Structures are given as C-alpha cells and as structure tokens.
Amino acid sequence: MKRAVLRAGVIGCGNVAGNHAAAYRDLPGVELVACADVDPDRAGRFAVRHGAAASGPDDLFDHGLDLVSVCTPHPTHEAVVTRAAAHGAHVLCEKPIATELGAAARMVAACEAARVRLGVAFQRRFWPAARRIRAAIDDGTLGVPVLGHTSVLLHRDTSYYTADAWRGSRAADGGGVLMTQAIHNIDLLQWYMGEAVEVSAAHAAFRHGEATEAEDTAVATVRFASGGLATLAASTALTPGLGTRVLVSGRTGASAGLTEYPEGTEARIDLWAVPGAETSAPPFGTGLAADPPLSRINGALAPFHTLLIEEFTDAVRQGREPAVTGREAAKSLAILTAAYASAASGRPEPVPAPHEETTA
Ligand SMILES: NC(=O)c1ccc[n+]([C@@H]2O[C@H](COP(=O)([O-])OP(=O)(O)OC[C@H]3O[C@@H](n4cnc5c(N)ncnc54)[C@H](O)[C@@H]3O)[C@@H](O)[C@H]2O)c1
Structure with a gap:
C-alpha cells in the first residue's frame, strides 16, 4: 500500500541540494527524512539546516525512503542513481543525467529493471x-x-x-x-x-x-x-x-x-x-x-525546482512517468x-x- 506521505532523501549536500530540500519542505505530501554526502560534515550541516537525519551514502536507504534527489557531481550520477534504484527508491537526478550516453542508458535500464521512476532536473522547462x-x-x-x-x-x-x-x-x-x-x-x-x-x-x-x-x-x-x-x-x-x-x-x-x-x-x-x-x-x-553570485543564481532557480519536484512526486504517486524522464534527458x-x-x-x-x- 502507498504511504500517504512520501519519504524523501537528498544525496550530495552542496550548492543545488538546498533547492531540493526547500521543495520537499514546501510541498504537501512529501517530507525530507535524511541526507547523505561523502563529506560527513557537509551532511551534518545540511541535516541541521533542513531538519533531516544526516547519513553516510551507504546508510541512507536504512531510512525507508520512497525517493531520493541525486545532487552529486555529474560523473557520480550513474553509481549513485543505480544504487538508489537497487534500494527501490524513485530517483530525481540533477542534470546532466550523465557525461556519456552509455552511462545514461545504464541508468535508465537500472531504474526500469527496479521498477522505479527516473526524473531529471531540467527545471527551466517549468x-x-x-x-x-x-x-x-x-x-x-x-x-x-x-x-x-x-x-x-x-x-x-x-x-x-x-x-x-x-x-x-x-x-x-x-x-x-x-x-x-x-x-x-x-x-x-x-x-x-x-x-x-x-x-x-x-x-x-x-x-x-x-x-x-x-x-x-x-x-x-x-x-x-x-x-x-x-x-x-x-x-x-x-x-x-x-x-x-x-x-x-x-x-x-x-x-x-x-x-x-x-x-x-x-x-x-x-x-x-x-x-x-x-x-x-x-x-x-x-x-x-x-x-x-552563484548562490543567488542557484537560489533563484528554487521555485522552478519546486514545480519540477511537485510534478515528479505526483508522477511517483500516480505510477506514471515524470515530465522529464531519463530517456528524455538523454536527448540533450x-x-x-x-x-x-x-x-x-x-x-x-x-x-x-x-x-x-x-x-x-
Ligand atoms: N538544475 C540546475 O539548475 C543545477 C544547478 C546547479 C547544479 N546542478 C547540478 O547538480 C549537481 C551538483 O552540483 P553542485 O553545484 O550542487 O555541486 P557541489 O560540488 O556544490 O555539491 C556536490 C556534493 O556532492 C557530494 N558528493 C560527491 N560525490 C558524492 C557521492 N558519491 N555520494 C554522496 N555525495 C557525494 C560532495 O561532497 C558535495 O557536497 C551537478 O551535476 C550540477 O550540474 C544543477
């Protein structure tokens, strides 16, 4: 049975992650439960700022997450997304989906095999x-x-x-x-x-x-x-x-x-x-x-991340594909x-x- 409130996590607690956390805070029906970073201090500070539990990348999925935002550097997206899929979490990955098409194809295949949704953060479409x-x-x-x-x-x-x-x-x-x-x-x-x-x-x-x-x-x-x-x-x-x-x-x-x-x-x-x-x-x-400054540029994008994340969480709830799928993101x-x-x-x-x- 689907949970009434979706439990969300964030992986990679750097610049853009705050936009994802803000959306999970502001949207009804979803809550930010936990965050993880390879740098434990970053995860700790982010957790305090956003009222979530700090975790290492390996323990994050012990929190029973329905979905995760992947906000790590581009070359890590494949490993982080496929691990999330293996844990049965729906994934919203930051752009670019990957830096080479083979990785993007493997990410799409891993999410399809795990029957989880894969969305990509092209929030300017919103x-x-x-x-x-x-x-x-x-x-x-x-x-x-x-x-x-x-x-x-x-x-x-x-x-x-x-x-x-x-x-x-x-x-x-x-x-x-x-x-x-x-x-x-x-x-x-x-x-x-x-x-x-x-x-x-x-x-x-x-x-x-x-x-x-x-x-x-x-x-x-x-x-x-x-x-x-x-x-x-x-x-x-x-x-x-x-x-x-x-x-x-x-x-x-x-x-x-x-x-x-x-x-x-x-x-x-x-x-x-x-x-x-x-x-x-x-x-x-x-x-x-x-x-x-870059912090202001990233912050100003937050309302559009929120619209994208709202559409993504609706897709997860409704069991349909999100507006910007992994396959769609591979086209650019x-x-x-x-x-x-x-x-x-x-x-x-x-x-x-x-x-x-x-x-x-
Ligand atoms: N949609 C947008 O408009 C937008 C805006 C900014 C950044 N981005 C994208 O978001 C991604 C991150 O960018 P950023 O500027 O926030 O980077 P950043 O360097 O500020 O943050 C990345 C964080 O990920 C952590 N990390 C690295 N490898 C990890 C791993 N394997 N597991 C867990 N944590 C890990 C780092 O320690 C760091 O805290 C990039 O792919 C970038 O293109 C998108």
Missing part, C-alpha cells in the same frame, strides 16, 4: 514562458518549428572552476559551458524542435583556459529530423554575463522568444511575433545588471555528444541514438 512557447507549438500558433536559436552568455569567475576539485576537468565534468550550463537551453531547443540528427560545432577556452581544460565558449548548428535548423552560442567568459535566450520560429512564420536575464531570474517572453498578438520587450530591461546529452565529436573532427557529426545500450 518557466511559464517556456511552457507558453511549447503550448504555441502544440496548438499550431507557431506551426512546426523550423528555426531555433539559443544564446547562453554567462559570467563565471575563474574561481568557479578551481573551488571544487571536480569542476573544470574534462574527465570529471565531461565538458565545460556546453555540458554544465548550455545543456538546459539545448534541452529546451530539442523539446521545441524535436529529434536532432546532426550537429556542427566548434569550441574554445578564451578566458578560463588556465583553470579548466574544458571549453568556456562554444558555437554550434543543429539540424533536426523535421528539416528544422538551430544555432547556439554559449560562453562563461563574459563580464557582465548577458543571460540566456531561446528563440523559435515556426512554419507559419510566427516567432516567440524568451530571455532569462540576469541569469537565475525567471525567464519572460521577450518576443511574441504572432500576427495579431505582437508584443516585444527589450532583453536587458532598464540596462545591464552586475553579475549575481546526445546532441552534446555530437557537438563534442564535431568540434574534435572539424566536420558535421550525426547525433547518436540516445538510448543505445553500450558497454563503455
């Missing part, structure tokens, strides 16, 4: 502006999307790449601005435009090259199965950062765009170029803003896999099948 554009595609207002653009023009201090041992190494992080920041926008683009089939990309390290072997700047073009085309420009080397933008034009000729500026604020529709309903807003409002990783391959080969590269099981 911006009302993002959903309005999706609705305008679904109801035919825009028509089939044929042209997309996203810019992810951000600021990070070099210290961002040096403060935590796992950041900035290609082996650990799997990449730079594409893997860690732009993946949110690539997820939105593919949500709007459908299956991606080919990517051409180039990247460089213009500003943080001393601190990271991964790219701090990248450009790409993406071709979709529909025949649609999209471009991307992404960087963490700008001061001040210029926020993020997604723009989609459909076969009807109508266009819609959203802006997240400054980074971490709720995106708003900045362009609604639909005949008879035209509106536009300047992307930078009253002017450029100073770059907010497949586009990135092709982008990195293209940057290395200098040629357009096909987007690999996101769900192919590999032994890698």
